[in-house]
Amino acid sequence: MTFSLVARCAQTGMFGVAISSSSPAVAARCAYTRAGVGAVASQNVTDPRLGPLALDLMQGGASAAQAVAGIRERAEHLEYRQVLAIDAAGRTAIHSGARSLGIWTDAAGRDVISAGNLLANDGVPQAIVAAFEASAGHLGDRLLAALRAGLEAGGEAGPVHSAGMQICDRVPWPIVDLRCDWTEDCPIAAIEAAWRVYKPQIADYVQRALDPRAAPSYGVPGDE
Numbered sequence: 001m002t003f004s005l006v007a008r009c010a011q012t013g014m015f016g017v018a019i020s021s022s023s024p025a026v027a028a029r030c031a032y033t034r035a036g037v038g039a040v041a042s043q044n045v046t047d048p049r050l051g052p053l054a055l056d057l058m059q060g061g062a063s064a065a066q067a068v069a070g071i072r073e074r075a076e077h078l079e080y081r082q083v084l085a086i087d088a089a090g091r092t093a094i095h096s097g098a099r100s101l102g103i104w105t106d107a108a109g110r111d112v113i114s115a116g117n118l119l120a121n122d123g124v125p126q127a128i129v130a131a132f133e134a135s136a137g138h139l140g141d142r143l144l145a146a147l148r149a150g151l152e153a154g155g156e157a158g159p160v161h162s163a164g165m166q167i168c169d170r171v172p173w174p175i176v177d178l179r180c181d182w183t184e185d186c187p188i189a190a191i192e193a194a195w196r197v198y199k200p201q202i203a204d205y206v207q208r209a210l211d212p213r214a215a216p217s218y219g220v221p222g223d224e
Contacts, residue, residue, distance in 0.1 A: 001021050001022050001023050001043075001044070001101060001117060001118045001156065002019060002020070002021040002023070002026060002030065002043040002044065002082075002116055002117055002118070002156070003019070003020060003021075003114070003115070003116030003119060003124055003125070003128065003147075003150045003151075003155060003156060004017065004018065004019035004020070004030070004031075004041045004043060004084065004114065004115065004116065004147075005017070005018055005019075005041075005084075005112055005113065005114040005125075005128050005129070005132060005143065005146050005147065005150075006038075006039040006040060006041050006084050006085065006086045006092075006112070006113055007039070007086060007111055007112040007113075007132060007139065007142070007143060007146075008038075008039070008086050008088075008090045008111040008112075009111070009139040009142075010090060010111055012139065012169070013036070013088075013169070013170075014139045014167055014168065014169050014175075015033045015034070015035070015037075015038055015039035015086065015139075015167070015168050016033060016039060016139050016140065016143050016165065016166060016167040016168075016176075017030075017031040017032065017033060017039050017040070017041050017143075017164075017165070017166050018143035018144060018146065018147040018163075018164070018165045018191075019031055019041055019043070019147075019163065019164055019165075020147060020150075020151065020155070020156070020160045020162065020163035020164075020187060020188055021043075021156065021160055021161070021162055021163075022118075022156055022158050022159060022160050022161055022162075023161070023162060024161060024162050024181055024182045025162055025179070025181040025182070026043075026162045026163065026164060027162070027163065027164020027165070027166065027177075027179045027181075028164070028179065028181065029042075029046045029048050030042055030043045030046055030048075030051070031051075031164055031165075031166040032051030032052060032054075032055055032166075033055075033166050033167065033168035033174055034055045034058075034059065034168060035168040035169055035170055035171060035172060036088060036170075037055055037058050037059045037087075037088060038054075038055060038058045038064065038067075038085060038086050038087045038088055039085070039086050039166075039168070040054045040055055040067075040083065040084065040085045040086075041082075041083070041084045041115075042054075042081065042082075042083050043081075043082045043083075043084075043115075043117070044080060044081055044082040044096075044097070044100045044101060044104070044117045045077075045080035045081065045099075045101075046081075047075065047077070047081055049075070050071055050075060050081065050083050051083075053070070053071060053074065053075070054067040054068065054070075054071055054083060054085050055067075057070045057071075058085070058087050058088070062087075063087050063089070063091050063093075064085040064086055064087040064091045064092055064093040065091065065093040067085050067087070067093070068083060068085055068093040068094065068095050071083055071095060072095060078095065078097050079097040079098050079099040080097050080099050080100070081095065081097050081100075082094070082095065082096045082097065082100055082104065082115055082117060083095045084106070084113050084114075084115050085113075086111070086112070086113060090110070090111040092108045092112070092113035093113075094106050094108075094113060094115055096115065096117075100117045101117045101118045102117055102118035102119065102157060103117075103118065103119040103120070103121065103122055103157070104116065104117040104118070104119065105119065105122045105124075105125055106125050107125035107126040107128070107129045108129065109129040109130070109132065109133045110133060112129055112132045112133065112146070113129070114126075114128035114129050114132075114146070114150070116150070116156070118156055118157050118158075119154065119155070119156060119157060120153075120154030120155055120156060120157050121153070121154045123153055123154070124150050124153045124154055124155060125150070127149050127150055127152075127153035128146045128147065128149055128150040128153075129146070130149070131145050131146040131148070131149030131150075132145070132146035138199065139167055140165060140167055140176055140195055140199060141195075141199075143165055143167075144165065144188070144191065144192055144195060147163070147165075147188055147191075148188055148192070151186075151188055160186075160187055160188070161182050161183060161184070161187060162179070162180055162181050162182055162183070162187050163179070163180050163187035163188045163190070163191045164177075164178060164179040164180070164191065165177075165178050165191055165195070166178075169206075171206060171209070171210070173209075175202055175205075175206055176195075176198065176202065178191050178194045178195060178198060179191075180194075204216050
């Protein structure tokens with residue numbers, strides 16, 4: 001019911017997840033990032049506890065592979081789960097349970113791993129990885145280019161209705177957390193539109209959180 005990627009920007013140290021699904025509010029349950037630590041997507045028949053658990057293990061010194069192994073040791077019903085992880089060194093790992101839905105597969109590249117379930121075909125994750133590796137610019141641009149490539153390669157077996165993108169940087173909250181929780185139109189297009197508006201303002205919102213005295217104007221009526 002889902003296709004996704006988790007990735008690292010080697011130049012900036014940012015981590016990100018981009019994801020889309022036929023299910024509602026997929027990013028709310030499945031996307032996890034932590035500055036300086038890594039990123040995780042926990043999907044298929046989702047257990048939202050697995051993303052924070054993997055990040056906790058990596059923050060404690062585990063590699064992505066060790067974190068996924070730790071999940072296998074601790075979690076239940078893993079035959080239903082897919083968990084993708086990338087760590088601070090750009091190493092990747094995945095667990096895909098034998099009861100993942102439909103066509104399920106994964107592909108990995110430099111600083112990126114993609115996986116999906118209930119896919120239209122088994123080439124979707126590789127198309128996502130290839131697009132990420134061929135792209136340049138801000139991590140958000142690369143994530144969305146890759147997610148779009150996955151959709152164009154076939155995406156899920158049926159229509160997708162939700163999507164999201166989360167990115168972390170040097171502060172202890174996501175600097176980007178964009179979601180389309182349900183639409184009958186294309187949710188990836190909705191995230192792309194939100195990204196065009198939000199991208200130029202990322203630094204302003206971080207500055208307003210850290211020290212509003214040094215922040216630019218808010219750009220709203222009545223703001224002087």
